[in-house]
Amino acid sequence: MVNSFTIKWGDLFFNVEGERVVKRAFFSKVPKFDFKENELSERLKRYFRGEEVDFECEFDLDLPSFTTKVLERVLEIPYGKVSTYGELAKELKTSPRAIGRALGRNPIAVLIPCHRVVSKNCIGGYSWGVEIKRALLRLEGIDIS
Numbered sequence: 377m378v379n380s381f382t383i384k385w386g387d388l389f390f391n392v393e394g395e396r397v398v399k400r401a402f403f404s405k406v407p408k409f410d411f412k413e414n415e416l417s418e419r420l421k422r423y424f425r426g427e428e429v430d431f432e433c434e435f436d437l438d439l440p441s442f443t444t445k446v447l448e449r450v451l452e453i454p455y456g457k458v459s460t461y462g463e464l465a466k467e468l469k470t471s472p473r474a475i476g477r478a479l480g481r482n483p484i485a486v487l488i489p490c491h492r493v494v495s496k497n498c499i500g501g502y503s504w505g506v507e508i509k510r511a512l513l514r515l516e517g518i519d520i521s
Contacts, residue, residue: 381412385424388508390486392416399436401484403504423486426515428455431487439481442470446478453492456516460496476501486512494520 379395384407391408393400395416402408416433423429437444449468453459461472468475479490480503491512494500499520502509513520 379412379414380409381414381417382407382409383411383417383420383424386511390420390424392420392487394436395433397434397436398484398487401487403485403508420486424515428516433487435484435488437483439483442474443478443481446475447482447488447490450479450482450488450490450493453489455489456518458492458494458513458518458520460494461500462496464493479503492516 380391380393381395382389382391384390388403388405389407391400391402391404392398393409395414398416416431419429419431423431437447439447446464446468449464450459461475464475465472475493479493480501482488482490482503485491485504489512491502491509494513499506499509499513510520
């Protein structure tokens, strides 16, 4: 049985499907699951208060191998730091657009921190909206105007 939960962040709700093994994590304007206290929800609350947190959980990624490879690399970007689509593309021997497409398939927002990947000239896109991406980066002490 999947133990899912929701926590509140400002006017948004952050919904996590799973607990030890996360299948999806996403934002919504209404709660999708019950509010539950568990180890991961406590870490997420701390993160959304601006604390550096290591989430230490497993993911159930049913994605193409290239997408999984990109998301695994994104997990290595430290809290409070960013990388560009171009830097990741060079490292993974592909194009910045391919990196962007792979990040757009990330089913586990925040826990797989694709918000830490930006364009060399601007913030870049984000599946949950650029304003949420900007807010997450500000939360980590990064101001990209």
